[in-house]
Amino acid sequence: MYRTKMRKKSCLCQNIYGLNCISICLAPAEFLSDKKSNSRCRHYQQLACCLGTLCIILVLGIIAVSVYHVTSIHEIDETELNQLKENQTTLNAVNRNLTKLNNKLNSDNEDLKRNQTKLTLQMNNLTQVITVLEKNVTNLTAENQNLRGKNEELEAEKKNLTDQIQNMTTSWNELNVSRAQWSIDAYCPKTNNNRMCVVCQTGWLPFQSGCYAINNPKASEQKTWKGAQDDCIGKISDLAVVNNETEKSYISDNSWDSSGNNGYWIGLRVKDGNWKWVDGRNLTKSAWIPGSPTDGQCAISVTNQGFKSVSCSEQNRWICKKKALTL
Template sequence: MAESDVQYASVVIKSKRSPRAKNVEEVVYDEVNIRNQTAQQTSEKNDSAGPLTDNEAKRRFLCYQKLTCCFGSLCVILVLAIIGVCFYYVSSHKSDEEELKHLKANQTFLLQEIYNLTNINKNLTEQMEPIKKTWNEQNISRAQWSIDEYCRMENNKRTCVSCQKGWLQSQSSCYAVNNVEPQHQKTWEEAREDCRGKSSDLTVVDNEAEKVFVKDTSWVNNRIKGYWIGLRVEEGKWKWIDGSDLTNQDWIQQQSATDGQCVTSLQNQEWRSVRCNERNAWICEKKALSV
């Protein structure tokens, strides 16, 4: 018998059921009903996920397009970075080669200069030999002259003094009083140069006793107005030639410290400030020998 020829008949069986059985039947029906509703909703959702609308398709296309652009941009940046690194490496390598070449050239130049300087030094050494020999001979003669100035032979015995002939001793110093004629008098600078030629310098007074000695030996005569000592004005201050300041201003009262002024000493008078380019006598000082 064919499937289409099958007929179904409804059979109603009446039976007496308890209320409890009826309730069970209703519960089962409700559960079946809920399952049917859930299946229907699922089917509706599946139906809604069917063909996309034009707006949804356009939105998804734009999203894919943006992702593609971003990925392409990242690829371009990566390629540029690789190119930059390669270029830096090549440039750095070339720069190192050029620098090395430059250093080698400098090294060659310096070696040549060292060779030239060595030859020059050799020539100068050869030229200095006779000069050095002459200088040593002169120093020996000068030392012998100095010894003769301080020492003399008496009864085959050498006797030495603290100050050479013509110099006066006071405390630990020797003094040369140059009371020359007016035509031989000197400016302050010239007088100092003369003292230096005698291994001494213009007098520096350290204390009151030395000041009295210098004043007493600044002898007076009609041809001398004063004796230069080693005190002058530097940058508005009275300074000694050893660089120290004049600490006792009473030694030169009411004498303004004006640049270009130097000090003279004269017996029975106070120190005077006069122009350094004037001509006067002078007093030299140097340390006495310990004998």
């Protein structure tokens, strides 16, 4: 019974500062005295108090660390949040700039597409133009070849014409020599091996500076105005051109055997609505021939009546004229 009481006294349980401490059950001190037991119990109580104090300090430290950690995390979170907000603002600005740049690039891309379409159309047009030009070049090349062929033909023809001209020139020179000789014989005939020159050849009448041939064929051999002019040309002369009143009187005086509308053709006819001489001059003295000029009309000389207008198709005698030889 004594041992049971001692065991109960040796097991102490203290509640320090409201905290559960480790229950310390002391081994039965059967052989220890009560004094030693009390001393040891105080010692353990002190140790328990120290341990409790350490636990409190540890708990407070943990709480302080937790509070510091939470505060630091909160401060870090606010800094990071501000940084994130700044980054977000920067990113939003960058995003807006990128959006604007993207829109500009899209607009430029559309412009490039439109320009590409225009360039494609222009290239197609240029291709068509080039095709046309190539055809034109081909045609021009063919025409050039044809022209070369024709040029060769023309060169050959030119050579032939040159040869003909040379031959004609030779013939003309020979003819001129023959005509010169004929003129000498006509104007300076030989009589008993002597030549005596006259101003007009045989059969021609001299007057002033001209020689006149009065052609009086029979009615069946008379000619139209053109036929008479051709005959005069064959005699190296023309139908008579009258320059003044004296010559007009001479022509009229030699128009014998003429009356009414039968006379001698002279070198005057209506051309382009005007009276013109065969040398191209206009009739300046309209009183020489009455009436208005009418195309198809030519002039005849009638004795004692002067000049009359008749149809060029009528047949009449004619008077030729050439320059007299100057001695």
